[in-house]
Amino acid sequence: MTKRPAPFATHLISGYGGCPISVAEYGTPDGPPILFVHGWSQAHLSFARQFTSPALAGFRMVGFDLRGHGASGKPTDPEAYAGSAPWGGDIAAVIEALSLSRPLLLGWSMGGKALCDYLALHGDAALSGTAMIGTGPTSGKYIPPEARELRMADPDVLAKGMLSEVLAENLSATEAFLHACFHQQPAAEDFAAMMGFNMMCPPEIRGQTRQRHADYRPAARATQHPCLVVWGAHERVMPKPIFDECADEFAHAEAHVFEHSGHAPFWEEPERFNALLAAFATRLFGGAST
Template sequence: MRQHRITGHGGVGLEVFDLGPEDAPPILLIHGWSQHHLSWERQYPLADEFRLIMPDLRGHGASDKPDEPEAYDNSTPWAGDIAAIIESLALDHPVLIGWSMGGTVSCDYIRCFGDDALSGFGLIGSFVGTGAHMAPEAREARAHDIGVQAKGMLSEDQADNLADTLSFVRACFHHQPDPDDLARMVGYNMLCPPHVRAASRQRSEDYRADVAKISKPALVLCGAHDRPAPPAASADAARVLPGARAITYEDCGHSPFWEEPDRFNADIAAFARNCFNTEPGT
C-alpha cells in the first residue's frame, strides 16, 4: 500500500492510499460521510487488475480537518480535492466511484469539472439530490429512521456522539459486521469531528442537471435494504444518469461492498473493464 500526502483545494492536506500496479487502469473510490479509506478493505482484491486510489476525504481519517463550515458546505472544495488527486497522481482517466456522501462528492466534481478526465462514473447507495432536493420517498424514509438521523453524531458530548455513531454504523448494514469489524468501523468514524459531520451533511444540492450531462458509462448500485440511502434515491439517480446500468443487491443494506464483496467486486471489475475497454487480467 502506497500513501501520498496531496494538497487539495485551499491548501487542505489529503491522505491518499494507493494499491495495485501504478500502470494499471485506475479506480478512484470515494468513501461516505464520517467514513474512511478502510471502508474499502474488501475491495483490495481488485488491485490484482486495477490501481485502487482511496483517499480519506477532507475532515476525515488522516486528512486535514479545517474548522470553517465553508470548507465543507459547498461543491467547490470537494470537487477541487478530487481534481487535485487526479492531477497529483497523474491518473489517466480513472473510473470515479462514490459511496453515499462520496457519491455526492463525485457529483460535486462533475458539477465543477465535467467528465472529460474520467472513463466512467458510479454511485453506490447515493443521491443526485440532497436535503430538500432528495427523492421524496427517500427523504420520508430517512426522516423516520432514528439510527440514520444519528443527531448525536453532531454533538460535542462524547457519550451521545459514541452512542449515535454506533447506531449509525449499524444502520449501514443489513447483515451486521462481526464485533471486531464493527469496533474498527466505529473507531474510524470517530476520527471525523462533529463540526465536519454537521457542515458536510447539512447541504441541500440538486445535481440532476449536472449529472445528466455525463457522456461516459455510468453505474448505479444499491442494497434493497439500504436505510441511509433508501432505494428510491438510487432509482432517482438511475433515471437521471444517461444510459446508467442499475444493480440491486437484494440481501444487502447500505454497504454491499462489505456485505457481498465477491459479487460487488465482480460487478465493479466488469464495469471498469467496459470503461477501459480491457479484458479480464489485462
C-alpha cells in the first residue's frame, strides 16, 4: 500500500466565480513550486506517489481538487463548468492565493485540458514550464479521429455508467474505468482509496465535466517554455494519436514513453517518473531544488 501523504498546509481558497477550491501542500515550503492538476472524477491524491517521493521532497508540491471533485465545491449550474474560464480561472486563483512564483504546471488526463484552459487565457509567461501526462491539446470532437475510434470501441473507457444515478451501475462502471487507467494495477488498498475519492464526484458533474469540446493547439504552439510530455505505451484512455499530437503541438516539447505503464505512468512507474520530473523541474528552476 502506498504511504498516505501528509500535507504541511491545507487551504480552502476562492476559485473562479467564488467556487471553494480545496488545496494541499507537500514537500518543502520554500522549495520551487510544482502545481499538480488531476484527471476526470479523480482528486489531488492521485499524485500520492509524488507527494511522498524522496526525489521530489525538495520541491513545494501543490495539489488541489478540481471544481466538482474531491473536497472542492460542487456547483450544480452547468455554466460553472463551461468553457475555459472556470478551469483556467481556478488554476490562476491557486497560483495567486499561494503566491506561487513561476510554478511548473502539471496536468494529467482532463487535468491537462484544464492546464490548456489556463494557457488559452493567460499563456505561460507566469510559469516556468508545463507537463502534460496522458493528455493532449484537443478534447471532444477535436481529438484525432483515430483516437476517437479507439475510445468509442472501449466501453470501460467510455464509462457511461459513471453518469448513472443508479448506485450499483455507477460503482461497477467506476471500478471498470479505474482498472482501464492502469496497465500495472494498484494494490487492493490503493484501489479502494481511489474508488473512494472517485465517488466524491457526483454523476451529474461527471457528465458536465467530460462533455467538453475544445481546440487548444494555438495555445500550445504559443508557449515559450519547455513542456514535459509523458505517455504510457499501454494507454487506453488517451490513445497514441493524442500523445503524438501533444508532442507535435507544444512548441518546446520533451516527449517520453513509459513502456510499462497505461494511463498513469506517475503511479505505475513512480521511481522513473519522479526522477524524470525532478530532473526536468531542476533544469527549469536552475538547480534550486537541491
